[in-house]
Amino acid sequence: MASTGLNFANLTPDDGAIKDLKRLIFLAVTDPQSLGKIFNFLPRQKHGEKVGFVGEFGMVGKASQGCNPSFGTSILATSEQEWDIREWEVAEKICYKDLEGTIAQVAMRTKTNIGDITGTEYTDHILMPRLELAIRKMLMRYAWFGDKAADTVTTEGNLLASVDPAYFTLIDGFWKRLFMLVTSAPERRTICEANAAATFAEQKAAMRGNYAAVDFLDALISDASTVLRQANGQLIYITQALKDALDADLKRNNKGSELQWTALFDGITQTNYNGVEMIAIPFLDEIIKGSETVTGGKAWNKPYRALYTLKDNLLVGMEGESELADIQVWFNKDEQMNKILAKDKIGTLIADNNLVQVGF
Template sequence: MAILDLQNLTMNPEEATEVSKAIFIATITGGDLSEYHEIETGVTHKRQIPFIGNLGLVGKKQTGCNRSENGASIPLTEKFWDPVLIGDRLAHCATDVNALLKLFKKAQRVNPDFYDRIGSEELGLIIAKVEQAMKKMNNRLVWFGDTAADNVTDSGVITDGVDVAFFNILNGLFKQIFAEVPTSAKNYVEISKNAGASYGAQALDPNTALGVFRAMHNAIDARFFEAIEEGAQPELLVTRELYQNYWDQLEDKSLAFTLQEAREGVNAMSYRGIPIKVRHDWDNNIRSYQDNGAKYNLPNRAILTVKENIPVGTVSEEDLGNIESWYEKKDKKNYIDFDLMLDTKHLLDYMTVAAY
């Protein structure tokens, strides 16, 4: 299949003649991983992440010269980086572009210029779109990856018709967090509307978000605050409806808030000093790929943690957006490849409060 699909494009004498005249449809990528995660580089194979625990109680009253030994010990546990090699290839043939399409500048001679599109506007456009798709892929796998992913008809949560091979590459953070912060955990906060039996029933009631954020903050472990004092970077990652619900309530209660936000911008939003970061890409993934036809899978989610607790592992940060392109004379095609190693880890369960 041609990478530039022209079947819905009408050719006529008034067609656009410059790429700058085209409208680029917006997409939600989620942005760079480094905005939300610490990036651990040099991760090429299964590698140990040791956790050094704490010594128990020490110090007793002493009444003589002979002392009994304290039997306390320092426990050590572990997790492992287990990066997965991810890649893809796309091909573009010059003949896939209709000769009448004037959007791209044409070659002045047939061989090799007609076929070799390296450096051309059309291949530049394709590469830009691949880079965009890679950002979406990175965020999708880091959060929604699940090695046991299945479609709804197979008792999974992936929308029927969606290829689960785009999800079952590695276990992402939601899979890990749901296992380590289950509904029975003290650092779990329920969002009851997620249990609604329809899209409408899952919509949040007014003033819900503030209650969720308050309960999450109250569930924070004391070690979380200590980590912040030592330089850790806290963040409250939320789906859009929670974010909008909180914004609406603050606007309703305070004109001063509205004016301040107008001056400082959306990125100034916080709760009790912890920056709130709305994850539009979460909403996009849930609504596009976790829809059973009647409702979404946990459409309202919030994760309160520190960046250092949800690191991403890779060989090189440059690989996360690095693309290779070349022209193959034998095939008379232009190829675009990318390869990267990727893994992510939820390190300490007590450093996270999860609402879902």
């Protein structure tokens, strides 16, 4: 079995075209390297620790009582939650034999040291940057789609049969927490009828109907609590599929007028919708359309999703100091294997359920 590394099968080493690995051009992928713009990342968090939140005073202020007033007992609203933070790891190995006969051989050592690829151009300039990107995408996957009960369609779950549930079951992410929230507080959900369609094509057709996307987002805002609608930093997260439907809706029904979207970082875009900042995250669609289906695999699992909240209301706790863990790379002489190891812990919390309106 080949060990972990770059797949050079489609790159020929003997035509003289590539002598320096730095000349390789990476294919574009979603790069969630600015995750702090999406979530409230909290470093140095511990499993089982309590997190306290402070809200607002209740009503205050009555007619003056003159001398010797009667003092009220209004207090600040508080709440408490507990971190469920679990450890993840990335453990990979690379054998130099898998790189022989490929263009990576231009970066390999020779003779007795041929097995050690640590510190080479291949490791430093090709492998490590892509591994860091993969870890960031892993954090996004767990933060949004983590589900301790995730399973494949073959056992009553929503994951494709080809997807390993272990990539999702570490923690409960935001969508799982939101789905659980609306079972006890249905008023916190705005229904998107298009998601219930039985096939991929019917879902798309339903959302591309007259004003369907506009009506859905307008309802999301109007359904939200007055506390949320008065809060500073309001933000609506949407899937790319919903963005596309919204753009088509506005262009078709408003004689060509469109929302003005600004690129944030690599695919994630931002605009202002009815006075509320809104960002579209294609990574959500990447997971939904790459891993999740319903109706026996004939439709996507809620492709049109929207979350109206505050960025600071979405907490991602890490045990480490930064969103990207330290990556250790070493060469094992006895095994003649290059090994890579990264570990950290992650958990999610929604600070205040009153500051949430979710649409799906």
